[in-house]
Amino acid sequence: MARLTLDSLAMTYGHGDPILHDLSLAVADGQLVSLLGPSGSGKTTTLRIIAGLLQQTSGTIKVDDEDISRVPVYKRGLSMVFQSYALFPHLTVFANVAYGLKRQKLSKADITAKVTAILQTTGLTDLAERYPQELSGGQQQRVALARALVVDPRLLLLDEPLSNLDAKLRVAMREEIRRLQLQLHTTTIFVTHDQEECFAISDKVAVLNQGKIEQYAAPEEIYHHPQTEFVARFIGFENFLPVNGTVADHAYRVGDQTVAVAGPTKPDAKVLTIRPNQIQLSPDDQGLSGQVTIRTYLGSAYRYTVDSPLGTLQIDGPTETPVAIGAPLHFTLPADQLLPLEA
Amino acid sequence: MQKANRFLLLIPAALGIIVFALFPLIQIAIPTVTSGANPIALYTQFLQSNYDLQVIFRTLTIATVTTVITVLLGLPTALWISRQSVSWRQFLSVIILFPILTNAVVRNFAWIIILGKNGVLNNMLQALHLISAPLTLLYTNTAIVIGSVYLFLPIMITTLVDSANGLNPEIEEAAAVLGARPFTILREIILPQMAPAILTGAILVFSGAMTAYTTPQLLGGNRHLVMSTLIYQQAMTLGNWTNASVVAMVLIVLSLIVLGLLRWYTGRLDRRVDHA
Numbered sequence: 098m099a100r101l102t103l104d105s106l107a108m109t110y111g112h113g114d115p116i117l118h119d120l121s122l123a124v125a126d127g128q129l130v131s132l133l134g135p136s137g138s139g140k141t142t143t144l145r146i147i148a149g150l151l152q153q154t155s156g157t158i159k160v161d162d163e164d165i166s167r168v169p170v171y172k173r174g175l176s177m178v179f180q181s182y183a184l185f186p187h188l189t190v191f192a193n194v195a196y197g198l199k200r201q202k203l204s205k206a207d208i209t210a211k212v213t214a215i216l217q218t219t220g221l222t223d224l225a226e227r228y229p230q231e232l233s234g235g236q237q238q239r240v241a242l243a244r245a246l247v248v249d250p251r252l253l254l255l256d257e258p259l260s261n262l263d264a265k266l267r268v269a270m271r272e273e274i275r276r277l278q279l280q281l282h283t284t285t286i287f288v289t290h291d292q293e294e295c296f297a298i299s300d301k302v303a304v305l306n307q308g309k310i311e312q313y314a315a316p317e318e319i320y321h322h323p324q325t326e327f328v329a330r331f332i333g334f335e336n337f338l339p340v341n342g343t344v345a346d347h348a349y350r351v352g353d354q355t356v357a358v359a360g361p362t363k364p365d366a367k368v369l370t371i372r373p374n375q376i377q378l379s380p381d382d383q384g385l386s387g388q389v390t391i392r393t394y395l396g397s398a399y400r401y402t403v404d405s406p407l408g409t410l411q412i413d414g415p416t417e418t419p420v421a422i423g424a425p426l427h428f429t430l431p432a433d434q435l436l437p438l439e440a
Numbered sequence: 441m442q443k444a445n446r447f448l449l450l451i452p453a454a455l456g457i458i459v460f461a462l463f464p465l466i467q468i469a470i471p472t473v474t475s476g477a478n479p480i481a482l483y484t485q486f487l488q489s490n491y492d493l494q495v496i497f498r499t500l501t502i503a504t505v506t507t508v509i510t511v512l513l514g515l516p517t518a519l520w521i522s523r524q525s526v527s528w529r530q531f532l533s534v535i536i537l538f539p540i541l542t543n544a545v546v547r548n549f550a551w552i553i554i555l556g557k558n559g560v561l562n563n564m565l566q567a568l569h570l571i572s573a574p575l576t577l578l579y580t581n582t583a584i585v586i587g588s589v590y591l592f593l594p595i596m597i598t599t600l601v602d603s604a605n606g607l608n609p610e611i612e613e614a615a616a617v618l619g620a621r622p623f624t625i626l627r628e629i630i631l632p633q634m635a636p637a638i639l640t641g642a643i644l645v646f647s648g649a650m651t652a653y654t655t656p657q658l659l660g661g662n663r664h665l666v667m668s669t670l671i672y673q674q675a676m677t678l679g680n681w682t683n684a685s686v687v688a689m690v691l692i693v694l695s696l697i698v699l700g701l702l703r704w705y706t707g708r709l710d711r712r713v714d715h716a
């Protein structure tokens with residue numbers, strides 16, 4: 098239950114290239130913030146620096162107003178759930194969960210009471226005497242979570258805690274995590290590379306690209322208004338039309354075509370972007386025309402790869418009226434859905 | 441496949457075990473029964489002789505001390521090796537095996553040269569003025585322990601490195617985040633996970649040190665007999681095969697008791713860790 102402030106964190110492993118550059122982030126008390134980014138973007142590195150398992154090259158970490166940048170890991174009073182869960186294999190579920198309390202030198206009665214309560218909350222009561230090897234992946238995940246939460250940490254750090262679970266369990270567990278986090282009001286950093294997962298449970302999302310935060314905003318804001326091409330690509334925009342100028346204040350020039358947009362044009366715009374399902378199919382001889390080169394069945398729609406005067410586009414169309422490969426496809430770009438990006 | 445057939449297939453292996461393992465064992469026991477003397481009397485006589493009890497006690501002590509020292513030296517070494525880069529780790533694993541790869545006689549003569557009255561060690565200590573007269577190191581129990589530790593440490597280290605390599609570093613980090621300092625992590629997280637391997641190593645070293653012959657023979661001399669050298673003396677020097685057999689049987693039984701205890705304890709730990 099605390100605020101977290103990262104200020105200008107930088108990290109370089111050994112003599113290699115810098116992994117984090119000037120990373121700053123403010124997390125409000127009781128919020129769940131996700132670090133979203135592709136593999137190798139520095140999510141784990143950031144989390145390990147916050148935990149104190151790695152020493153940053155420069156920059157500061159504050160919890161509330163306390164600077165913990167140089168505090169050793171065992172004194173930071175945080176909790177972390179690892180991707181491998183990292184349960185103690187030689188201890189029972191009960192002893193695993195009790196470990197942090199034991200280190201805090203709580204009395205035996207207090208430990209028993211707290212552990213019993215959290216096992217209840219996480220639905221592990223019946224498994225208390227089992228060893229980690231005797232649990233399913235989902236159960237191990239719960240134990241890791243219970244072990245992290247029982248110490249009432251100032252900050253809960255989760256490193257892709259759901260990536261070892263099957264799709265169904267993943268959805269159930271992420272809701273469980275969110276429920277516990279809200280109930281206990283624990284400030285939480287959640288690392289993931291799954292955008293759906295992080296949109297579902299986060300108060301705010303920080304999109305990480307090569308050790309830099311590209312955008313930090315609420316999930317809805319990121320979904321509808323990505324600020325950079327990288328963020329847009331990461332969350333499902335597939336079409337990027339290079340802009341080479343504006344036409345008055347209502348349209349952009351793309352190749353030799355003119356594309357109208359709603360609202361005033363931005364002189365600095367570099368690309369126009371739109372999701373495949375936002376492009377509208379139109380009746381023959383209306384709108385633009387292109388030729389289908391690839392058709393992919395997505396279940397709810399067909400996705401067409403279309404050669405058009407605007408370049409190659411990804412367009413979704415209804416499953417009731419499939420368009421054959423090689424056939425022409427007519428479409429329009431809704432002016433109010435096109436998003437100009439400056440970077 | 442039919443049950444009877446399966447038993448038929450087991451016969452060659454069973455014969456092998458009987459011929460190569462049980463038969464020599466029976467051979468050892470036979471002289472103690474066929475010598476004409478009452479076999480029980482032979483054993484009680486042996487176990488009542490002060491001299492023989494001393495040998496038994498020395499054997500057990502040397503094996504125990506050797507085992508404890510190899511654990512104490514082997515653990516930090518193994519943990520250190522397992523935390524090196526992969527290529528460096530492989531190099532070290534080979535280097536470690538060196539003592540086992542040298543010939544037993546050559547290896548022990550090296551120790552004679554080092555530990556002798558005018559040996560390397562005494563000369564060095566005297567040159568440094570740490571001692572005024574040479575120490576008696578050779579032909580002592582200490583010399584046997586030193587030689588045995590040197591011989592068996594590689595086995596202990598190899599066993600422990602295997603186990604230490606399998607430790608998940610995130611488990612130690614999880615403990616650190618929950619407030620455990622490095623020494624606490626060693627005691628509460630690393631050692632318990634390595635306990636089965638420590639016991640396996642102890643079983644290997646203890647049984648090796650109990651039965652080793654060359655090392656106590658060359659480094660212990662005639663006044664520090666252990667059971668294996670006593671057997672040799674009885675059989676080859678005194679020609680008393682009955683007594684040699686009695687000592688051999690006692691050695692086997694003692695080893696089995698200690699190993700049985702260690703195995704039993706390992707089993708309890710294994711139950712804890714590998715249910716899966």
Ligand SMILES: Nc1ncnc2c1ncn2[C@@H]1O[C@H](COP(=O)(O)OP(=O)(O)OP(=O)(O)O)[C@@H](O)[C@H]1O
Nearest residue numbers: 110113116134135136137138139140141142143290
């Ligand atoms: N111990 C290390 N030594 C050197 N480089 C490292 C080390 N650990 C990570 N890196 C590098 O740092 C970069 C970021 O790694 P990090 O583990 O933080 O990525 P991540 O965002 O968590 O990726 P993933 O989604 O795959 O877990 C990568 O390029 C990686 O190769």
Ligand SMILES: [Mg+2]
Nearest residue numbers: 140141142256
């Ligand atoms: Mg990672």
